[in-house]
Amino acid sequence: MESVLAARTPDVAVIGGGIIGLSIAWRLSQRGMCVTVFDAGRAGAEASWAGAGMLAPGGEVEAASNWSAFSMQSLKMYGEFVAELQEESGVEIDYQLCGAVEIARTAEEWERLQARAKSQRALGIASSAGDARAWKAVGALFYPDDAAVNPRDVVQALIRSCLRRGVEIRESERALRVTPAGVRTESGFHPSGAAVLSAGAWSGEVAVDSHATPATFPLRGHLVGADLPTGSLGSILRHGHTYLLQRKNGFTIAGSSTEHAGFDRTLDPEVVRDIDGRASSLLPSFAGAANKTAWLGFRPATGNLLPQIRKLEGCPVWLAYGHYRNGILLAPATAARIADEITSSSEMDWSSLPACR
Template structure:
């Protein structure tokens, strides 16, 4: 059976692309080596915060801001066709700092305001009043309205079900073992241990596993992220709180997500004692009554990192029938809608009409990239 598009990879990026293309009327097949869930998505707290994740001078900034803008509309459509509420909250985030870092925080506020973000300076009293019980031990904070969080596992399930609603075929537990080519070298399909699927276009969204499907010239490296969930009887307000590289994400059901560690462990997704200790250290940065908060569980996922820290988005050099959407690192959840829209522009022949500058993310920036995949 022939498809308009074959999407390889069933994490949040692959599912967002599949949903977007299926809603546009394309016949789409998604092929995933594992089960639904996604490796990077497993480590995701669901944070949606360009202000905390990128400098305004970074090429990521406009990409993140555009994706955040798209989120409410995307969630409405996906919820309508899946029946799953992914718990999107854009109630704001807090970026906190020590008093010794007041000057740096003030400069950050100035830069954000110049970029059109209404960053507000909050005193310790305002912070304590707004998020009682979760006030950080460091008293200074910037309040960033309009940013927030989503429940990542529910969001992934909702995208999966919504894509099925539009008749996208999804093949789980089927790793791609070979790319099928015609006599001219054009990619026309994928072979799995069970079947061969044919399509007009291929989209590779395999995250940390891209290196295993591609040549050594395209380096997408897995970085393990360990996260913990704490359980309380309190129903917290949904504001995300940052301090340095640590964060605390209150969930609607009373959980507190603490994260995240980062280490180069290959494809090892085990939780380490060192990781648990680091997560405990992050939790202790907040004024939480530890006697009434319980350790529920910890887990790890693999984030796809690139050498320059930017995602890889765009047509494969030398193959106008193939598109790469990978290397989103710790921002896959945030960047899912805009990646879906960009993939749709490419399939529809309107790649040059993207709302943001896509040149910094082109696959060809890695000059030693081999045009030929491994599989």
């Protein structure tokens, strides 16, 4: 006989309390659902803590696809998402409609940027000629709709809003297996009506009964941050794989790296030096900036580098993982889609779960 440890039966068990799982939990709780979030460590302390927070389809989208449309949709949702979250939680969120400047340093780069911008405009991503001379560049494009958010603020606000709405957040509770009837964690079996697998780069480690779910792996990324005068960098600044953005308080973040290094949490001084050098060549004041610090995180990747946001066939389990380098951007649209699908699912019999209503 299975020991049932949960004091109550939740409507939905969410596995993983990063920005994706917490956004889903928040949206479901707003619809009156009883939600439990299981996190193997501390909620919001992994990729969603590490992320830079660019909300920038202008730097990401190359061609039309389901995901380009989804990115644009999520960007459009961001302002309201932040306003509602701030209002509910009382946590101030650093969200800036700052735009982005992308520069080219050679004629070839400039040609490539312009060609990309042309196809992006057809997708609704606006850009115009930027001030190349200001950045000593051959060419520059300005993306007015790109924005930035501090993901640590978002996560803190989500945790507070979820707790206020009665979401149970169980930390240090690793999920091992998902079944149609609930979730087995290290502490026992927890029945639930539905489950969402949103454990970021670790999602593939959680078994789902009778289903082979897409594997995940971490793509490690380092960032370097330092204090600069407030307002000294207006827009996000990008060149190739190097970018800089500034929080409202002047803290300026430079990125990044993409490494196949497993879950190794040791900072690599070579990578840090490389990012610092590239960022300083782009923004010379970064070289002498005060209080320089570095950190890393594990971007959740799947084989095709695309997110898995869908229900499993014949089983009340939803996947919401693999957001790779755009999980901060994609959180509002992912949460809306999963919450809509769960609340409207004809397979679910919510009335059979009276304990949590």
